[in-house]
Amino acid sequence: MCRATPPPNCRYDLKAGNAILAEAKHLPLYEELVAKHKVDYIAGGATQNSIRVAQWIHGGKGFAAYIGAVGKDAYGADLKAAASADGVTTYYDEHADFPTGTCAVLIHDRERSLVANLAAAEHYSKSHFESDATQGVVKGAKVIYSAGFFLTHSHEVMVACGKKAAADNTIYAMNLSAPFLCQFFKTQMHAVLPFADFVFGNETEAAAFAENNGIASTDVEEIAKAIAALPKENTARPRHVVITQGAKATVCASSDGTVTVVATPAIPKESIVDTNGAGDSFVGGFLAMISKGADLKAAIDAGHFAAGHVIQRDGCTFDSSVKYVPAGAPAGGAAATA
Ligand code: ADP
Numbered sequence: 611m612c613r614a615t616p617p618p619n620c621r622y623d624l625k626a627g628n629a630i631l632a633e634a635k636h637l638p639l640y641e642e643l644v645a646k647h648k649v650d651y652i653a654g655g656a657t658q659n660s661i662r663v664a665q666w667i668h669g670g671k672g673f674a675a676y677i678g679a680v681g682k683d684a685y686g687a688d689l690k691a692a693a694s695a696d697g698v699t700t701y702y703d704e705h706a707d708f709p710t711g712t713c714a715v716l717i718h719d720r721e722r723s724l725v726a727n728l729a730a731a732e733h734y735s736k737s738h739f740e741s742d743a744t745q746g747v748v749k750g751a752k753v754i755y756s757a758g759f760f761l762t763h764s765h766e767v768m769v770a771c772g773k774k775a776a777a778d779n780t781i782y783a784m785n786l787s788a789p790f791l792c793q794f795f796k797t798q799m800h801a802v803l804p805f806a807d808f809v810f811g812n813e814t815e816a817a818a819f820a821e822n823n824g825i826a827s828t829d830v831e832e833i834a835k836a837i838a839a840l841p842k843e844n845t846a847r848p849r850h851v852v853i854t855q856g857a858k859a860t861v862c863a864s865s866d867g868t869v870t871v872v873a874t875p876a877i878p879k880e881s882i883v884d885t886n887g888a889g890d891s892f893v894g895g896f897l898a899m900i901s902k903g904a905d906l907k908a909a910i911d912a913g914h915f916a917a918g919h920v921i922q923r924d925g926c927t928f929d930s931s932v933k934y935v936p937a938g939a940p941a942g943g944a945a946a947t948a
C-alpha cells in the first residue's frame with residue numbers, strides 16, 4: 611500500500627471515503643504519486659490488516675494465520691515481513707507472472723480514498739487453496755474471515771470456507787468492504803452471505819447494500835436487520851450484522867431480532883492521524899474477542915479500542931507493546947490505552 615498526502619486533485623474522479631478498483635484511467639496515478647509526492651509504503655490488504663490486528667488484540671502466540679496471493683517481488687516480501695513481525699503466519703500463493711497488489715491511499719482532511727490495483731491478489735489459485743497446508747489451516751480455524759474484496763475474483767473460495775464452517779459449526783465472517791461490491795458483485799456476495807455468521811460494514815456500504823437489494827429504509831439499524839434476516843445455512847448460529855459509523859455508535863442487528871448499539875468512544879479530531887484501516891482494525895479487535903467466547907458488547911468494545919488506537923497512527927499500524935485489557939478484566943500487566 612502506498613500512501614501520499616496531500617492528494618492530487620480530482621482529475622482521477624475520486625471520492626473521499628470511497629474504495630474502488632483501478633481502471634485504465636487510474637493507472638498513471640501510481641506513477642504520479644511516486645514522482646510528485648512523498649510516499650509512505652505500508653503493508654496492507656484489508657483482510658491481512660484485520661488478521662494482524664486480531665493477533666495483537668488476542669495476544670496468544672500463533673493465534674492467527676493469513677491466506678492470500680502475492681507476487682514474487684519486494685512488495686510480497688514486505689507483506690510477509692509485516693505479518694511475521696506481528697506474529698501472523700502467512701500462507702501465500704506466490705506468483706511469478708503478476709506483481710504484488712498495491713493500493714493508492716490518498717488522504718485529504720483525514721478522510722481516505724482508496725484505489726486498488728489487485729494484480730497478484732486477484733489470482734489466488736484453486737490449487738493453493740486445495741493444498742494440504744492450506745486445507746490444514748482452514749480445517750483448524752475456529753473463525754474464518756475474508757474482506758469483501760475477495761468477491762471480485764475468488765468467491766468460490768469464500769463459499770468453500772463458509773461450507774466448511776457451517777458443516778463444523780465454526781464461525782464464518784465477511785465484510786461488505788466497499789459500495790462497488792454491493793453494486794457490481796451482488797451475485798457473488800449473495801452466494802457467500804448464506805454462510806456468514808458475522809457481516810461487517812460501514813454506514814456507506816450498508817446504504818449501498820440497501821439501494822441495490824430493494825431495501826427501502828435508509829436507517830442503518832433497519833438495513834442491518836434486513837441483512838441479518840437473509841437466508842442462513844447454519845441455523846445453529848444466529849447471524850450478527852455489525853455496522854460501524856466512524857465516530858457514531860456501532861449498530862449490531864442479530865437474526866434473533868435483538869439489536870445492540872454501542873457508543874463509539876470519542877477521539878479528539880486533532881489526535882486522528884488517518885482513518886485508513888479503521889474498519890479493518892475494528893474487525894480484528896472484534897473477532898479476537900469473539901474467538902475467546904466474548905459477547906457482542908465486549909467484542910464491539912475491543913473493535914472500538916483497536917480502531918481508535920490505529921486511527922491515531924499512520925496506516926494500519928499499532929503499538930504492539932500496548933496490551934488490550936477488556937473492561938472488568940483484572941489488568942495483570944500493561945493497561946490498555948487507545
Ligand atoms: P471504515 O474504515 O470501514 O470506514 P468506520 O469509519 O466506520 O470504518 O470506522 C470504524 C471504527 O473506527 C469506528 O467504529 C470507530 O471505532 C473508529 N473510528 C473511525 N473514525 C472515528 C472517529 N472520527 N472518531 C472516533 N472513532 C472513529
Ligand code: MG
Nearest residue numbers: 627812855856
Ligand atoms: Mg468510515
